[in-house]
Amino acid sequence: MEIQLAQRVKALTPSATLAITAKAKQLKAEGHDIIGLGAGEPDFNTPRNIIEAASVSMNEGHTKYTPSAGLAKLIEEIVKKFKADQGIEYKPNEIIVTSGAKHGLYTLFQVLLNKGDEVIIPVPYWVSYPEQVKLADGIPVFVEGLEANDFKITPEQLTAAITEKTRAVIINSPSNPTGMVYTRDELLALGEICLQKNVLIISDEIYEKLVYGENQHVSIAQLSPQLKEQTIIINGVSKSHSMTGWRIGYAAGNSTIINAMTNLASHSTSNPTTTAQYGAIEAYAGPQAPVAEMKEAFEHRLNVIYDQLVAIPGISCIKPQGAFYLYPNVKEAAKLTGYESVDDFVEGLLEEAKVAVVPGSGFGTPDNIRLSYATSLELLEEAVARIHQFVKSKI
Numbered sequence: 388m389e390i391q392l393a394q395r396v397k398a399l400t401p402s403a404t405l406a407i408t409a410k411a412k413q414l415k416a417e418g419h420d421i422i423g424l425g426a427g428e429p430d431f432n433t434p435r436n437i438i439e440a441a442s443v444s445m446n447e448g449h450t451k452y453t454p455s456a457g458l459a460k461l462i463e464e465i466v467k468k469f470k471a472d473q474g475i476e477y478k479p480n481e482i483i484v485t486s487g488a489k490h491g492l493y494t495l496f497q498v499l500l501n502k503g504d505e506v507i508i509p510v511p512y513w514v515s516y517p518e519q520v521k522l523a524d525g526i527p528v529f530v531e532g533l534e535a536n537d538f539k540i541t542p543e544q545l546t547a548a549i550t551e552k553t554r555a556v557i558i559n560s561p562s563n564p565t566g567m568v569y570t571r572d573e574l575l576a577l578g579e580i581c582l583q584k585n586v587l588i589i590s591d592e593i594y595e596k597l598v599y600g601e602n603q604h605v606s607i608a609q610l611s612p613q614l615k616e617q618t619i620i621i622n623g624v625s626k627s628h629s630m631t632g633w634r635i636g637y638a639a640g641n642s643t644i645i646n647a648m649t650n651l652a653s654h655s656t657s658n659p660t661t662t663a664q665y666g667a668i669e670a671y672a673g674p675q676a677p678v679a680e681m682k683e684a685f686e687h688r689l690n691v692i693y694d695q696l697v698a699i700p701g702i703s704c705i706k707p708q709g710a711f712y713l714y715p716n717v718k719e720a721a722k723l724t725g726y727e728s729v730d731d732f733v734e735g736l737l738e739e740a741k742v743a744v745v746p747g748s749g750f751g752t753p754d755n756i757r758l759s760y761a762t763s764l765e766l767l768e769e770a771v772a773r774i775h776q777f778v779k780s781k782i
Contacts, residue, residue: 399518402749407733411743422770423743424758427563428631429711431684433666434677437628440669441662449661455653456645457484457637458664464671465637472595473609480642483649484667486659488593488623488636491648493519494655495589495619495638498647499554500525506589507548507556509540510751511714513563513591528553529751534716537705538565542576549580555587558607561594564750564757565714566707568598574607578614588618593636596627596678598709599686608640619644626710627678628670633663685711688760688767695771696758699778711761714747718754724781729753740777742770 408425415421456462462479469475485491492515500506502524508516510531517527530548532538545556558577560569569577581588588607595604608618623636638648652658689707696713697704701720704713721732733746733756747755760767 395522395524398521402514407737407743407746410734411737414737414741419741421737421741421743422762422766422773424760424762424767424770425743425745426759426761428761429626429629429681429685430761430763431629431677431681433630433633434628434670434673436673437630437666437669440673441666444665445662449665451661453658453661453664455656455658456482456649457659458661458668461664461668461671464668465639468671469639473606475606475609475615477639478642481645482637482639483645483652484659484664485623485636485638485648485652486656487634488591488621488625489515490634490656491621491623491636491638492516492589492591493522494648494651495621495644496520496523496525498644498651499523499587503552504554505550505552506554507545507586509538509557509559511538511562511564511747511755512557512751513559514749516557525554526552531751532565532567534705537567538562538714539567539569539573540577542580545577545580546584549584549586553584553586555589556581557589557591559591561598561604561707561709563594563710564712564745564747564755565705566710566712567705568602568604568708569607571605571610574605575610578607578610578617581617582613586617588614589621590618591621593622593626594710595622597682597685597711599682599689600708602708604709616641624667624670628667629677629681630663630666630670633660633666635659635663635667685760688764689713691764692760692767692771695768695775699771699775700782701778711759713758713760714755715758716754717756720778724778729756732756736774736777740773742773742777 500523505526505528506520507528510529520527530540530544532540598604608615619640625631701723702715704715721729726732730746736742745757
């Protein structure tokens with residue numbers, strides 16, 4: 388029989404990382420010594436106290452359905468977390484627990500967008516933002532965050548991008564893939580425009596606990612009661628507590644939107660995984676020392692590896708302020724080594740240097756690559772040394 392797929396699925400852009408990832412796996416299976424720097428997750432295991440809390444919950448019989456919006460106890464801990472970390476007060480009906488932050492974003496776009504509605508997405512962007520907007524029949528509107536401005540968009544750029552069809556703008560701080568962090572003043576300026584134009588702010592704060600040096604994470608929702616009302620925060624325990632596979636995220640904001648998301652979730656996932664929710668309760672209610680230790684390790688790796696990376700001919704890189712990615716511009720390095728594009732340069736790195744990185748074309752900036760430092764310092768230094776040797780050998 389002839390298979391007919393939905394147009395919304397046909398419109399999806401295949402992941403730019405898929406081919407390079409598949410090739411890396413193939414080479415590794417063939418016995419090649421591949422160093423992968425594509426990981427979007429911490430290399431630390433979930434803290435022991437969280438694992439034990441989840442195990443206890445199962446042994447106590449907590450293996451059944453929960454409310455679609457999540458366990459009341461977990462929502463209570465999320466309320467406490469917002470109050471302690473950002474000074475924001477939310478009511479339980481203003482929070483929904485989702486099957487990961489990605490599912491929170493997906494559900495939000497589904498309840499928010501009608502056909503033709505526009506969502507402003509700063510470039511570089513996390514790969515799933517535009518695809519999720521398209522799946523909700525929305526239109527992604529891209530605004531380039533210039534490298535000269537630390538990849539951040541300006542109030543003037545935001546104003547110019549807003550039309551009568553604009554429903555929302557996404558702010559991801561700290562950013563995947565750049566690691567850049569918006570300051571309080573920058574957020575205030577963007578927020579003022581959103582208030583004037585009645586544009587919803589979607590604040591993706593999944594990397595909030597991973598901010599380095601003198602930089603600080605600021606949630607745009609904490610800056611004023613008006614901005615809190617205008618903002619939906621997306622967050623979760625995946626990056627902060629090394630719980631990527633547990634799939635627990637959440638959204639916080641306007642109760643009408645949260646209620647609509649809950650209704651949709653009741654017909655899609657029923658509820659987030661019960662055991663994982665009990666683990667997330669312990670993640671927030673238990674000791675936070677593992678979070679601080681992981682952050683310290685990431686910051687140390689960054690400080691060691693950054694100088695080694697920018698010493699490579701043709702590579703420039705703004706030092707990240709958060710998350711666990713380096714996002715260097717390698718256009719000149721690609722040219723020096725005889726490649727027509729950065730994508731070709733990335734393929735050459737894999738085939739010859741045996742280092743797998745993610746091409747920036749997948750994030751909207753084809754001159755860059757993304758390197759994750761969520762791996763051991765030993766492997767990071769070896770990977771950067773291989774890249775250095777690869778470039779030098781071809782000049």
